[in-house]
Amino acid sequence: MKKDILKVGNLVARPGEKIQGNLTLKSDGDYEDVQIPVTLINGLEEGKTVAITAAVHGGEYTGVFGLIKLSREIKPEDLKGQLILVHITNVSAFEAKMQYIGPIDGKNLNRCFPGDKNGTYTEKLAHLISEEVYGQSDFFLDLHSGDIHEDLMPFTLYHREASEEVRLESRKIGELMNLGPVIGSGSDCGSINGMAMKYNIPGVLAELGCRGECNVDLAILYKNRILNVLYYYGLLEGEADEPKAEEVDYVHCMYCLDSDMDGLWYPSYSAGDEVDENQLVGYITDYFGNILREYHSPVTGRILYNTTSLAIRNGDPLISFISNVNDCTCCVNHGLAETHNMDNI
Template sequence: MPAQSNDHTLSRKTLISTEIDYESEGFQTGVLRIPYSHDRSAYGHIPTPIAVLKQGEGPTVLLTGGNHGDEYEGPVALMKLIQRMPSLKIQGRLIVIPALNFPAFLNSSRTSPIDRGNLNRLFPGDRNGSVTAMIAHYVDTELFPRADVVFDLHAGGASFNHIPTVLAALPSDPARRSEYLKLVNAFAAPHTMVMDLLGEDRTYGAAAERHGTLFLCGEFGGYGSCNVDGLSIVEDGLRRVLHATGLTRDDNPPPPCHDTQFIAVDGASHYLFAPRHGVFEPCFKLGQQVAAGDLAGRLFDPYAPWEPSRELHFNGAGMVVCARTFAGVEPGDCIALLAAPITL
């Protein structure tokens, strides 16, 4: 039996391997090999595509999509970007992973079909954990330490529809905040939302912030489809962000169509949750302005359709930025999310 190492760092080193050399100059494509031993493949792995372009000295920008597998605007935009990368002239390093939770992406599901892992709720991950936990661990230990700027692209997935918006995590340091707002304004989404996840700290974004990385996220559609308008916003916005970081110099990105409007989620009052099982009839539309006490919708009991429906009302005021696409609900399901304008 080989002697066991006393080096604690050994237990923290990722089990995911790759032929990509992050320090080499030029354009590389390859895969992250995620170990996956199962009944039909004892020594198998899951190959997750990745592309890297490095030219000289400059910032490192990490772009990821497919954190959830049923969100497509990000992956499509990043696959198109990869096809342009060989012709790009940059100063720094660009790392692109179109579908970070690749098993979920191939399965068109929010969570992994292998371990039901929700990648965006598993950080900082576990090198000895499930497939999804190993992915989170790799990002946290190998990618975040290399990155100066991270942009993770999302959408509402199958269960939500979301107005196109950047989700902002504003740094407290004035200099970093100014640098961050430069990127937000360069992307120029119709809205930039300061999110409140009600204490959730297992997300990709929370992990990136713990590394001191400038982190941006965004929601650009829903219904488990690739929204044409959302895709256009992502593609044009990414080109402007890469230019604003100094990574690209001659890409000539298109000018913004508008200035972004800053909005914020104000705690639990901006969430609408289902109190019980039922079929929900909405009385609002995405993007609509509502007031506290306004009728949000009616909840019908399919087992007792003769019983009066239960009316649900909004607890806060603001714009409906996210709406559930599934009419069937269970207790605790989020039906709608509001946000209200803020001044920075």
């Protein structure tokens, strides 16, 4: 959806311009104006408009650094199309160094999309990003980095319940990112990935990095994998590295265990470890070390991410699992096993 003028809030980039400034979420009396740092790059030639966001969660840093590197490297004269780069989406949570939720209303931004212009702070922020950023893009990349308390293996997530065209294109973007498992999610929990449903545009939620670390090598990897996507769609000159279907780690199902009590959490394994169905994967004790509950894997598969913090509250995520398509009972029931043409994912 190439436009001569690229406009986000009060920021305007004309063809051949790179503009950096702030998208403002106006105060409603409960909080002061919030300034969201944005880079607009408007190429001289027609092409796709791409939105890339980082730091939807306040404790996820690798994507922030990777996006800064990307924004400084790309010149508008080399670009065919337009880029909207939101460096820190959830500024209040980022500045407060908070995991999951924000300090103003205690809500998780990645559970509030597409937002509500008349809602609470986080709902208004989700609405602003939805309308100003995603609403005018042809596809999107949402860069996550494993929160302060998370250990995870890199992966990309796309919405498998979107239209067939959007679903297949989203999965293709996940393949081009080539970070690890490409996971089709059927969840409609208010995440940014749901933008694929609202605006009927492809996109992925990517995860690279963990435990609140800002790893320079991983940031560079993030930047390079984004460039690979931009090469493929012709926004930049370059040869895209396209993995073959048999080389892609397609995943259909995620299984999550949440805590049902307060206490101390002791995981038994790390992200990427393989576990068997019913295998003990961790336990919760009281503050005196007495075991209150043991948790076992619901599937034979791999640990996608787990919580590393000792403190756990009732309802907190503990650990998430994925199964290989050919080993997953659910995938077998859906007729997805023993094929590399995952059109049904």
